[in-house]
Amino acid sequence: MNESNGHDRNDKERIDQERNDQDWQDAEGVRRVLDASNEQLPGDIQARLRQAREAAVGAKSSPAWQSKAAWYGAAASVALAVTIGLLWPEDSATDLADEEMLYAMAELGEEEWSVVRDLEFVYWLSEQPDEAPEDAKRSADRPG
Amino acid sequence: MSDQRIEQFLASVERRAYRMARLATRNDADALDIVQDAMMKLAINYGDRSEEEWKPLFYRILERRILDWHRRESVRNRWFFWRKGDGDDEDQQDVTENASDGGAGNPYAALAFERSGQAVMEAIEALPLKQQQCFLLRCWEGLSVQETADIMGVNPGSVKTHAHRALQKLTRVIEHHGHE
Numbered sequence: 001m002n003e004s005n006g007h008d009r010n011d012k013e014r015i016d017q018e019r020n021d022q023d024w025q026d027a028e029g030v031r032r033v034l035d036a037s038n039e040q041l042p043g044d045i046q047a048r049l050r051q052a053r054e055a056a057v058g059a060k061s062s063p064a065w066q067s068k069a070a071w072y073g074a075a076a077s078v079a080l081a082v083t084i085g086l087l088w089p090e091d092s093a094t095d096l097a098d099e100e101m102l103y104a105m106a107e108l109g110e111e112e113w114s115v116v117r118d119l120e121f122v123y124w125l126s127e128q129p130d131e132a133p134e135d136a137k138r139s140a141d142r143p144g
Numbered sequence: 145m146s147d148q149r150i151e152q153f154l155a156s157v158e159r160r161a162y163r164m165a166r167l168a169t170r171n172d173a174d175a176l177d178i179v180q181d182a183m184m185k186l187a188i189n190y191g192d193r194s195e196e197e198w199k200p201l202f203y204r205i206l207e208r209r210i211l212d213w214h215r216r217e218s219v220r221n222r223w224f225f226w227r228k229g230d231g232d233d234e235d236q237q238d239v240t241e242n243a244s245d246g247g248a249g250n251p252y253a254a255l256a257f258e259r260s261g262q263a264v265m266e267a268i269e270a271l272p273l274k275q276q277q278c279f280l281l282r283c284w285e286g287l288s289v290q291e292t293a294d295i296m297g298v299n300p301g302s303v304k305t306h307a308h309r310a311l312q313k314l315t316r317v318i319e320h321h322g323h324e
């Protein structure tokens with residue numbers, strides 16, 4: 001029984017592999033078209049790509065740029081978080097469709113997300129009672 | 145030395161990255177922004193990682209940026225639906241206007257190649273985004289099924305299915321134009 005299952009799996013993997021290989025071969029015509037379109041990119045596009053590449057390499061080796069970017073990123077994150085807070089106060093939050101909120105959140109970059117998460121944590125922390133319920137009960141029961 | 149290596153790497157992927165973004169956005173400026181953003185992110189955040197990691201990381205960033213662009217567009221189109229189709233036509237440069245020497249030396253063959261090339265590019269543009277990305281990463285960039293799955297955050301089976309379906313559609317276009 002197990003041997004039969006093993007054969008079936010091998011057959012499936014073989015068929016899968018063959019289909020993959022066939023797909024790769026069949027894609028040759030499309031690859032040619034794509035390669036041809038890339039070989040003759042317009043000069044202005046090539047220039048823009050070169051500039052982008054040089055800017056990226058320059059940014060990597062420039063700590064000053066990185067700290068400035070981090071500062072701008074943080075400032076933008078705070079501004080975004082405040083805007084979200086102002087536009088969607090607690091009372092009206094339930095009126096928003098989940099999907100719209102999802103799309104709005106999807107626009108946040110990683111840095112913004114980390115700030116929003118931090119803000120959520122700070123908010124959560126501020127909502128917590130000063131002591132855990134068990135501790136509160138124990139201290140209330142404690143004589144004296 | 146490290147800067148030189150990352151520059152070489154970026155130079156090796158920039159055209160394909162641009163083409164992928166261009167096919168996904170159908171807009172030169174947006175495609176360039178996406179590629180620039182992906183390059184910047186890779187260089188700053190992952191430039192110190194090993195070179196073997198750069199390619200999957202770069203395409204993962206690029207993929208996320210393309211996805212973000214589509215999300216933003218869908219929101220923008222929902223809110224500014226009356227502006228849909230306004231004026232961007234000039235930006236929609238014909239991607240194959242300079243394309244190919246596929247029929248070099250023979251003007252009829254060149255014309256046929258150009259027409260079929262244009263049809264193929266339009267067919268790729270028209271693919272659903274996941275099929276398009278799977279196909280380009282798998283069948284053009286040559287990434288493995290597993291690498292493509294990791295980049296796109298889907299399972300390997302989905303990659304095979306998406307790429308296969310995309311190829312079926314594109315093959316039909318090529319056959320149609322080949323027999324004209």
